[in-house]
Amino acid sequence: MRNPRRRLKKRWLAAALLVPGAAAWLSIRPSNERDWTPDNAVLPRAELWGDSVRVRNVRNARYTAPDRYTLAYDDRAYDLRELESAWFMVEPFSRDWRGPAHTLVSFGFRDGRYLAVSVEIRTEKRKTYSPMKGLLKRFEITYVVADERDVIALRSNYRKDPVYLYPIRADRAKLREVLVDVLRRVNDLREKPEFYNTLTNTCTTNLARHVNRISPERVPFSYKVLLPGYSDRLAYDLGMIDTDLPFEQARERFHINARAERAGDSPDFSRLIRQPE
Numbered sequence: 001m002r003n004p005r006r007r008l009k010k011r012w013l014a015a016a017l018l019v020p021g022a023a024a025w026l027s028i029r030p031s032n033e034r035d036w037t038p039d040n041a042v043l044p045r046a047e048l049w050g051d052s053v054r055v056r057n058v059r060n061a062r063y064t065a066p067d068r069y070t071l072a073y074d075d076r077a078y079d080l081r082e083l084e085s086a087w088f089m090v091e092p093f094s095r096d097w098r099g100p101a102h103t104l105v106s107f108g109f110r111d112g113r114y115l116a117v118s119v120e121i122r123t124e125k126r127k128t129y130s131p132m133k134g135l136l137k138r139f140e141i142t143y144v145v146a147d148e149r150d151v152i153a154l155r156s157n158y159r160k161d162p163v164y165l166y167p168i169r170a171d172r173a174k175l176r177e178v179l180v181d182v183l184r185r186v187n188d189l190r191e192k193p194e195f196y197n198t199l200t201n202t203c204t205t206n207l208a209r210h211v212n213r214i215s216p217e218r219v220p221f222s223y224k225v226l227l228p229g230y231s232d233r234l235a236y237d238l239g240m241i242d243t244d245l246p247f248e249q250a251r252e253r254f255h256i257n258a259r260a261e262r263a264g265d266s267p268d269f270s271r272l273i274r275q276p277e
Contacts, residue, residue, distance in 0.1 A: 003048040028137045030193040037123045038071055043190050044145040046183035051080045053183060057114065060147035062265060066158045071194045082110040086168040088207075088241070089116075090232045091155045096160065098229030100131075102155070103204045106148055106165075107179050117182055118144040118151045119195045120201040122232050134198035141196040141206075143186045149269045156260035156273075164232055165256045165273065177214045185210070204228035 032043070045056040061069040078100045085108035093100040104118035121129055122142035129139065144151060156163040168175075185206075202215060205226075208219040219225065224234035236247050243250045256273045263272035 027110055030137075030140050030195045032140070032190070032193045034122075034140070034196075035125045037125055039069065040120075040122045040142060040144075042073055044143065044186050045190060046145075046186050048180065048183060052195075053078050053080060053180075055145055055183070058115070058145050058147065061149055061150045061154075063150075063158045065153065076113075076115065077265050078109060078113075078115065080176050080179070083172060083176050083179060084108050084110050086170060086178070087114075087233060088166045088232070089152060089155075090164045090228065091118050091130050091159075091161045091164070092158055092229040093161065093240055094229070099227035101229035101231070103207060103225075103228045103231055104151060104166075105182070105207055106152075107175070108270075112271060114148050116146050117186075118146065119206045122146055131198045134196055137195045139196040140193050143182070143189060145186060148273075149265060152273070153260060153263075153265070153269065156257045157264070160257075163256050163260065164251060164254050166232060166235065166250070166254045167239055167242040168235075170240070174214055178210050199226060202228070204231050205241070253268055 047054040056075045057073045063069045089104045091102040101182045105118040106114045121139040224230035259273045263269045
C-alpha cells in the first residue's frame with residue numbers, strides 16, 4: 001500500500017513549484033514599449049467626428065523583397081458617407097493544407113481610395129513567430145492600417161503567396177459601423193496593448209468580433225475562423241461574399257496574383273487588382 005503521507009508531500013511539492021510559475025505567468029503584461037521592427041514601430045490613430053474620420057500614420061511601405069522596404073506614412077481623411085464597399089482578403093500559407101492563413105479587410109470609398117486594415121503580431125527585432133509562441137504571451141497584437149499597395153502587394157508580389165480578394169455583401173450603414181468599430185479598436189490598442197493569441201486573438205477572430213458586434217451572431221463559432229485558410233468558404237456559405245458563382249469558380253475569379261503582378265507599383269493598383277480578366 002502506498003504511503004498517504006508521501007503522496008500528500010508530493011502534491012504539496014508540486015503545488016509549491018507550480019504557484020511561483022503561475023504567478024510569474026499572470027504578472028506578464030503587454031506593452032507598447034519594446035524594440036520593434038521598423039515596420040511595426042509606428043502605431044496608427046483615428047480621429048472621428050460626425051461623418052468624418054482622419055487616420056494618422058497610414059503605412060504605405062514600398063518593397064523590393066519581403067524583408068526589404070522603404071517606409072512611409074501619411075494622414076488620410078475620409079467622408080464616411082462615401083464608404084461604398086468592403087473586401088475580405090485571404091492569404092493561405094500552404095497550397096496543400098488551407099488551414100494556416102492571414103486575413104485582412106479593406107474599405108473602399110467613392111473616390112476610388114481603399115483603406116486596408118491588417119491585424120497582425122507586432123514584431124520585435126530578433127524575435128521569430130511560431131504558433132506555439134503565439135500561445136505564450138510572446139507577441140503583442142497590432143492593427144496595421146495601410147495602403148493596399150503595401151499590405152496586399154507584399155503578400156501577392158513579394159511573398160508570392162496565393163491571395164484572394166472577395167467583395168463583401170453588406171449594406172453601407174453596416175459597413176460604416178464596422179469601420180468605425182475597427183478604428184475605435186485601433187485607438188484602444190494605443191492605450192491598452194494586448195497580447196496576440198494563436199487561438200483567441202488573431203487576424204480572423206478580431207474581424208469576426210467586429211462583424212458580430214454590429215450584427216450579433218452573424219459569424220458563428222467555427223473551426224474555419226480558427227483555421228482561416230477556410231474562412232472564405234465560411235464567408236461564402238454565410239452569404240457574405242458578393243457573388244452568384246459556385247464557390248470554386250468564385251475562388252478562381254477573386255484570385256488576384258496575376259493582376260497584382262501586372263499592376264506592380266502602379267498608383268492605380270487597387271483598381272487593377274479588381275479588374276476582371
